[in-house]
Amino acid sequence: MGSSRHDDSIPSHCEIRDLAIDDPFYTYCSNHPYRMQRRVPVPLGPVYVHVDESFERDGETCYTYGREIWVHAPDTDEVRSQLLRLLEEPGSTSDHYPFYGDDLLGVVVGELERLREPRAIPILERVAEAVREHEEASEGVQRALARIRKAVEVRQGE
Secondary structure, three states: OOHHHOOOOOOEEEOOOOEEEOOHHHEEOOOOOOOOOOOOOOOOOOEEEEEEEEEEEOOEEEEEEEEEEEEOOOOOHHHHHHHHHHHHOHHHHOOOOOOOOOOHHHHHHHHHHHOOOOOHHHHHHHHHHHOOOOHHHHHHHHHHHHHHHHHHHHHHHO
């Protein structure tokens, strides 16, 4: 819709997460239609808000800006299943996000790591085998696989 046609009298609300949004132009998630044009109805990754703060250090004013996590996606079977489906078909994460931020496949892997999802390991092993001829892709898959294995091991050790 864009800011020029935004009606401030109507409260902004995320239907996917059932979440009231204070500032829709500085609130971001992977489900946003600019990033995920296919409209996946399951929360993908966290919701971020814009941070723009100033603080004083050594007599000088310093500024911090960027994004920080406001709300994590819920840990539900539906969310985990959707993340695993997206990991299984990496081509399905190719929707383009025109601004800055993590690529969608990176968000999927990060969420599976945060959730310590063991079912991601065999999927990543298959993907690693399929891309082993492509050095850059292979390294990325191996890093993702190592991160998720480590997260799963931590869960098992708890």
